[in-house]
Amino acid sequence: MSEPVAKSIAKPLPKPAPESVPYWQAAAQHRLELPQCDSCEKHWHPPSRSCPHCLSDKFRWSQVSGRGKVFSFVIYDRVYHPAFATEVPYVVGLVDLEEGPRILSNIIGIPPEQVRCELKVQVVFDDVTPDVSVPKFKPA
Numbered sequence: 437m438s439e440p441v442a443k444s445i446a447k448p449l450p451k452p453a454p455e456s457v458p459y460w461q462a463a464a465q466h467r468l469e470l471p472q473c474d475s476c477e478k479h480w481h482p483p484s485r486s487c488p489h490c491l492s493d494k495f496r497w498s499q500v501s502g503r504g505k506v507f508s509f510v511i512y513d514r515v516y517h518p519a520f521a522t523e524v525p526y527v528v529g530l531v532d533l534e535e536g537p538r539i540l541s542n543i544i545g546i547p548p549e550q551v552r553c554e555l556k557v558q559v560v561f562d563d564v565t566p567d568v569s570v571p572k573f574k575p576a
């Protein structure tokens with residue numbers, strides 16, 4: 437007698453706060469966009485209503501390079517959500533973008549044991565549904 441086939445379980449999708457809706461809209465079109473201050477010109481992440489550098493509330497959304505370096509990372513070997521059962525081990529990393537902000541995402545396209553701090557990476561977009569793409573990073 438065969439084992440019952442497990443139903444596929446959907447991964448949780450991002451639930452954008454109002455401040456981060458433009459971030460996810462850009463990601464769906466495979467662009468990495470961050471708030472950029474009209475006063476001091478710095479970018480920041482995660483999105484918020486005012487610049488964390490100078491507190492100005494005047495900003496625009498601008499596309500960034502998607503290039504950066506791994507600041508730190510962890511390898512997940514344990515299944516914390518059933519939808520990820522076939523994905524362990526996977527890497528969650530902090531990437532320092534060339535423009536300055538630090539972004540949390542997955543490091544993909546490389547065996548987890550080969551990921552290192554300072555590894556140069558480039559954004560890629562994982563189309564998880566027809567409407568949602570998640571920015572992730574692979575070796576540059």
Ligand SMILES: [Zn+2]
Nearest residue numbers: 473476487490
């Ligand atoms: Zn500013």
